[in-house]
Amino acid sequence: MKEMELMIYAILSLESDSGKLDSILTGIKGISGADLYSVSFNATTAIVSDINRTDLIANSSNAIAYAGVIETLAQQYSLLPMRFGSIMESTGAILRMLERNHPEIEKNLLKVKNKVEFGLKVFCDSEKLKGELIRISEAKTARPPHQTPEPQISVFREYVNKKLEAHKLEEMLLAHVDSVIAGITNHLDQLNAVCKFRKMVTETMIIDAVILLENSLKDPLIHQIEEFQIQFPGLNFVLTGPWPPYNFVETTIK
Amino acid sequence: MSENKILFNTGSLDELTQEIGKLNNVDESKLKLTPDNADSGLAKLVLTLVELIRKLVEKQAMRRVDGGSLTDAEIERLGETLMNLELKMEELKKHFNLTDRDLNINLGPLGDLM
DSSP: OOOEEEEEEEEEEOOSOHHHHHHHHHHOBOGGGOBEEEEEETTEEEEEEEEEGGGOOOOHHHHHHHHHHHHHHHTTSOEEEOOTTOEESOHHHHHHHHHHTHHHHHHHHHHHTTEEEEEEEEEOOHHHHHHHHHHHHHHHTOOOTTOOOOOOOOHHHHHHHHHHHHHHHHHHHHHHHHHHHHHHHHHHHTTTOEEEEEEOOSSSEEEEEEEEEEGGGHHHHHHHHHHHHHHOTTSEEEEEEEEOOTTSOOOOOO | OOGGGEEEESSOHHHHHHHHHHHHOOGGGSOOOOGGGHHHHHHHHHHHHHHHHHHHHHHHHHHHHHHTOSOHHHHHHHHHHHHHHHHHHHHHHHHTTOOTTTTOOBOGGGOBOO
């Protein structure tokens, strides 16, 4: 017979009104339609459902169900989303885990209190952008007329020159992306946002950022992104959210 | 991603879905080793690592050329070496029936290898 274990979806701080949480949990289902319930150590509460480990398949429907639970709870509580597939063998094991990790959990909960995550992706036609950067660079270093022609060069030197040109172009593109990131950081600092950036994720996605921000600052953030779009017309800014703080919880459960 | 989660986007939803799809297309970059394809699977792994090192060497070399720390003769020799390395790599790829796409791996925060 398969042993039932417990899947943990999220950890939150339940300072008062556990009735409200119970009512939310009654209205939603976990993976495979399982009922949700809470396991608490003091105010620190794990949201769980029963699950057979062997039945847990990492497919899109399970991932969506998992994220759906976290999303619903995040609309009402500041929480720490748990990694998909976080399973413990019993309620007792969860209680011990909550007790053992209590200071770290509290620290992280405080960090995300009343905050949500937004995703910012910046796309561009990188070939077009490179062309633009070449034009700007050539205009800056325009040669004077009547210059003597370049002496004959070897095939190896020509090869290096081509590689060097491509290298400089890449450097120019990276410098441009850095300047866009600096502009974004500078403005979002004014909203007390915490940002994390990844550069050159694909040929077209030059920036993939996550932003942790106060719940109430969603509209000023959207307005700021509109401003960026005007400032950088060659780029396409995409803002998504609000999401639970998936990228800002920095703890390893012991 | 549901449309109500998109707070700002000047492009179309289809374009965005397509772009996100590229990120999820990790299957191609996986090494599929089975008893029947151990040779080609291993060749793919080894050539991917060789290509990664070749690219790093090339990048460092270009930094030095750009920095002006090499003499003309050194640049000539460097050009010959890099060109031969690239040609040899092309030969090996052809031999094992691999393309640039096959050797492309995602380096996480560094992006794709090629």
